[in-house]
Amino acid sequence: MSLGRMLRRIPAALARTVRLAWSVDRWMVLAVLGCQLAAGAGTAVTLAAVARSMEVLFGAGDPARTVREAAPALLVAAAATGAGAGARLVAEWATRRLNPKIAGAMELALVDLHMRAEPAAFDDPGFTDRSRAAETGVGRAMALTEDAKALTEGAVQLAVAASVLTVLHPLLLAVLALSVVPRAVGGAVAARIDHQVFEASTSARTTRDVMRWFLTTPDLADELRANTMRPYLYRWYQQMCERVEGRALAAAPRFLRVGAVAAVLGGVCTAGLWAPLAGLVLPGRMPAATAGAAVVAAQGAGRALGNLVRYGAALFHDGLYLDGYHRFVADAGARRVRRGTRAVAAPREIRLEAAGYTHPGAERPTLGPLSLTLRRGEVVALVGGNGAGKSTLVRLVTGLVTATSGTVRWDGADLARADAESVWRQVGLVPQNIGRWPLTVRENLHLGQDGTPGDEALWRAARRVGMDEAAGRMPHGLDTLLARALWGGHELSGGQWQRLACGRALHRAPGLLVLDEPTSALDATGEQHVLAAVREGARERITLMVTHRLDHARLADRVVVLAGGRVVEDGGFTELASAGGPFTRLCEEAARVGR
């Protein structure tokens, strides 16, 4: 990025930060700006009073009398300095109030956008990258408001000092401008190097950050240790860290060169300030007192400029993270689930007509085109080898993703145009990867539904999946917290979590119950409970069960066999088992390995 473009981005980053702050608390923004103007006015009064007192002090006469005469101006200078400091304190207080509010609002917006995005968005790797960049942006939000505050404060102070110098002598402003240029350019060049390092290490940082989760999550802690994966993974992670570090280290000499050149040129130019001052004072064209005031003003201007450069660069840099946040907000906003307004009820029939799904970026369809009809009252077993497309079909049928070709209709309503929330209200889904929600047993059973159910309904749900005894033994029954690894409470076994997920889906009394390998972690008793519960209310709903267990498929009214994303067989268990087709082969294979 060119230096000019970088400099142009600073006002834009400032404007965005102010807009963000304004949206969360406009009064605090006004307080910060008001206080900065007040602090600027304090500096102006201080400088004017210093100039006045110097005139008196530098004048000839009785020292006691001159001190007495200068006293009012000195008192004004002291009062104005105190008032300026007070205004800065209030601005600091207002910024500290703004910071958590901004970070909180961004955090909430980020999570909300993730939860409202089309599920297909997560299949796009770019979306995850942008999501991570946005998270970093939220983390930098606090720094950003500090940068913006310091930058505006520096601008106000510099404007005040420059005005005072202009009043003292217009030539001094030009000299000041000359002395500040090298430091300003040096700061901007350093910020550009920073940005280049940041850009060059983006992909290594993203990879490192994703891997950090894998290496530190309790979910994988056992697998990592027991399979002695630690040394390999540590080396892998170390390499990523070194790659990120390496970029920064390689840039260090450039920082040193730029800093040294800027310091030398800045020093030469600052020394250049004294020459014109001397040139004005010596021939008597400027009183020595005025020159003294000019020195004080120039020092203030130098400090203000230092802040301006430092925080301008910081704002540019932190603004890049904010850009990442805004990019994600725009992207996720555009990918928000917005399909149509037609509300649907519990389906009597789900019909897929030449429906297909192609993952984002994939060259060939993952699924379909396929045609299939599911009817209320049926339990349909969906079988097929790994990667056959069963989970993808589940996502189509439940409206989690919309068909990229053909249609999926619930009682004639095309899911691509139906109100998605109304569709999902009718669904009870037990996915392959269930959520182990760090909430109470009660919440885990009722999650996703409105209202507060009586204990009886929840115990019934627990009973249907054989979790009532285990829940009854827990220290607080339904109110036992299931978040031991995070903040205490009780921990469930893998199978118990799966039972709870099935209980939750059944408790919804859904019009479409979908279970994706619901018994993979269950013992024989758990299996019996879940399968009985699936059959129990089957007449009032459509039930679709993905399974690799052919003895489970036997309990279904129909078996649909998928292979390569297509329906290759569809019929009753007994009929397909003896048809000599793919299902017969699956049955023979299962018999051979004893399943």
Ligand SMILES: Nc1ncnc2c1ncn2[C@@H]1O[C@H](COP(=O)(O)OP(=O)(O)OP(=O)(O)O)[C@@H](O)[C@H]1O
């Ligand atoms: N996000 C994705 N992007 C691209 N391809 C994907 C994505 N998710 C899954 N696939 C591919 O889609 C195909 C079908 O996957 P799916 O999960 O539907 O299979 P499945 O029949 O449920 O398999 P399993 O029995 O192993 O659970 C697989 O070949 C898989 O590699």
